[in-house]
Amino acid sequence: MTKWASMLALASIVVVGCGGPNGAETAATEESATTETPAAVKPSAPKFREITLPEGTSLPLRLRSAVASDTSRVEDAVRAELREAVVVNGTTVLPAGTAVAGVVTAAERSGRVKGRARVAYRFDTLNHGGERYDIATALLSHQAEATKGEDATKIAVGAGAGAAIGAILGGGDGAAKGAAIGGAAGTGAVLATRGEEVRLGPGASVTTRLTAPLTIRVKI
DSSP, rough: OOOHHHHHHHHHHHHHHHHHHHHHHHHHHHHHHOOOOOOOOOOOOEEEEEEETTTTTTEEEEEOOOOOOOTOOOTOOOEESSSSSSEETTEHHHHHOOOEEEEEEEEEOOOOOOOEEEEEEEEEEEEETTTEEEEEEEEEEEEEEOOOHHHHHHHHHHHHHHHHHHHHHHHHHHHHHHHHHHHHHHHHHHSOOOOOOOHHHHHHHHEEEEOOOOEEEEOO
């Protein structure tokens, strides 16, 4: 073997030895590049269905704001929440705590001679699941109790006291005059005094009902 042949043989050995690892690395890189990355699993979107509450459905409520015949004004806001869930065929359509809102529609103080105190309000919106619904509900109205019996007692007491004083001062005739004077005084007290007011504070329980169907989106 000549000198030049020996040098060529040695060069071939070096090229083959160096090419092996590089070839394997290249093949591994190509295999890695062609391997597909699994797509990230996306959470499924929530599903809903619509349930319609019929007209007449009862809504048991707990007031969250106060209403009163002597302090409320027409168009004042009234807030409340469901104190019990509304359930249809085993499905909770509206959970307890669902917020509702409305306005005062009438507020009348008691009169000095006649006229009983009254306050009325109606709910017209409902919030559920981040959505606001317009609702139609029955008017809620509260009226003070009559005070005629109490007024009659005031007048009778006044007449009795007047008669006693009149009898002391002027005998029988004085008693009659005293009764008249005492009765007039009692009547004056009634005229100067207003009757009972209607006041409902936060936490008071009231119940209204739907006067039109209401369709709610319910998560399933």
